[in-house]
Amino acid sequence: MTTVVVRVAAPWLALLAAPLSFGIAGLALILPKAAGALQVSLASVTVIVVAFGWGVAVGTPLLAGLLSHKGTRFALLACAGLVALGTVLMVTVPVLAVLVVGSALQALGMAGQTVIAMHLAGSPAALGVVTASMASVGAISPLIGSVVADLLFWQAVLALPAISLLAIPVIIGRALPAPPVESRFDATGAILLTTLVTALTVVPHQPLIAATAAAVAAVLVATHVRRKPDGFLPAILVRTPEFRTAALLGLALAVANFGILYAAPRMLADRLAWTTGEVGMLMVFPYLLGGMASWFLVTAAGRVAARLALGGLASASAMAVIIVVLGAPVALLIVAMLLASLAASTGQGFLIVRATDALPSQYRATAVGLITLCYLLGAAFGPAIAAAAAG
Numbered sequence: 001m002t003t004v005v006v007r008v009a010a011p012w013l014a015l016l017a018a019p020l021s022f023g024i025a026g027l028a029l030i031l032p033k034a035a036g037a038l039q040v041s042l043a044s045v046t047v048i049v050v051a052f053g054w055g056v057a058v059g060t061p062l063l064a065g066l067l068s069h070k071g072t073r074f075a076l077l078a079c080a081g082l083v084a085l086g087t088v089l090m091v092t093v094p095v096l097a098v099l100v101v102g103s104a105l106q107a108l109g110m111a112g113q114t115v116i117a118m119h120l121a122g123s124p125a126a127l128g129v130v131t132a133s134m135a136s137v138g139a140i141s142p143l144i145g146s147v148v149a150d151l152l153f154w155q156a157v158l159a160l161p162a163i164s165l166l167a168i169p170v171i172i173g174r175a176l177p178a179p180p181v182e183s184r185f186d187a188t189g190a191i192l193l194t195t196l197v198t199a200l201t202v203v204p205h206q207p208l209i210a211a212t213a214a215a216v217a218a219v220l221v222a223t224h225v226r227r228k229p230d231g232f233l234p235a236i237l238v239r240t241p242e243f244r245t246a247a248l249l250g251l252a253l254a255v256a257n258f259g260i261l262y263a264a265p266r267m268l269a270d271r272l273a274w275t276t277g278e279v280g281m282l283m284v285f286p287y288l289l290g291g292m293a294s295w296f297l298v299t300a301a302g303r304v305a306a307r308l309a310l311g312g313l314a315s316a317s318a319m320a321v322i323i324v325v326l327g328a329p330v331a332l333l334i335v336a337m338l339l340a341s342l343a344a345s346t347g348q349g350f351l352i353v354r355a356t357d358a359l360p361s362q363y364r365a366t367a368v369g370l371i372t373l374c375y376l377l378g379a380a381f382g383p384a385i386a387a388a389a390a391g
Contacts (some may be wrong), residue, residue, distance in 0.1 A: 014133035016167040017117035018109040021138035023162035036334030046387040053380025054201040055107025063112030064369040082109030092159040106188035135291025143280030182320035204384035242358035246351035247374040254378020263386040290341025299351035317343040
């Protein structure tokens with residue numbers, strides 16, 4: 001089922017989607033505090049962030065399918081329920097296992113709300129408001145998380161994505177259900193892809209077991225795609241070079257960006273002996289500038305040769321990683337954050353446009369969801385890799 005939408009103002013759509021960034025980056029500065037409160041290691045508490053990244057990555061295509069088959073009202077209520085349930089669990093039960101489950105549930109709901117917001121955006125301008133708001137909130141999330149933890153308690157930071165629920169009453173009454181689509185939902189394909197994403201998410205924590213499971217799941221997904229070429233993962237997408245490039249490069253750019261986002265606070269604090277709030281204030285500038293500048297760079301990238309644009313994105317991201325790995329001075333660390341933010345934010349928009357332009361129109365929505373899945377999977381890999389590197 002698709003949905004006809006009547007006059008949903010872009011700011012409400014931004015409110016529905018942008019708080020997702022709190023779940024990805026809100027804990028960046030307070031992970032040590034959370035680890036101390038839970039009496040676990042830094043790597044262990046990072047699993048909360050990994051679970052959110054997994055939930056967003058898996059939820060993006062799954063909830064897009066729910067939206068297509070059940071309509072906006074049903075999908076919106078389901079997503080709101082997931083966000084509310086996950087938030088209540090995390091705020092009321094300070095146990096790591098419960099926090100991980102709550103984070104995953106909240107992320108599933110936020111992923112769906114983000115898909116819905118982009119679906120309801122009736123113009124490029126409205127879509128631009130949504131994506132820019134997500135980048136802007138992502139830039140200030142570490143600082144806001146630190147402030148909220150200082151003023152209240154650290155678990156209150158986990159409730160910040162629930163701010164999005166304020167948009168539900170306004171939006172839900174403005175979507176009208178349309179006739180159902182003829183195709184049936186490919187449940188088998190969805191389950192297999194979810195299994196693959198789950199295994200990939202666990203790789204940084206259990207490399208041998210998870211990598212083996214991922215390999216098996218990948219074979220099953222490939223077999224299913226051949227058997228059902230128009231299923232949950234359409235074969236035409238896999239066969240299109242632009243889609244493959246978008247998926248793989250988008251994942252790499254996101255891993256670098258989110259990894260640096262979680263590695264930078266510790267490195268800056270070690271060099272400057274600043275408080276977490278002061279470090280968060282410093283980090284706002286490169287990430288906010290990167291998110292805002294991507295507005296212009298996405299358009300500019302489309303005007304140059306594809307190889308040049310792709311090479312520029314990959315080079316900027318690689319340079320950022322090299323700077324961080326080498327343990328450069330503070331000024332260069334700020335440059336690394338800016339480069340990683342620019343590459344990831346610009347890459348997401350440019351890669352989606354390039355891939356969807358190469359596909360028939362009926363596959364464009366699916367392509368956007370799956371490319372976004374790969375990008376957001378980086379939100380699960382990046383923090384885990386940063387935590388593992390920190391020891």
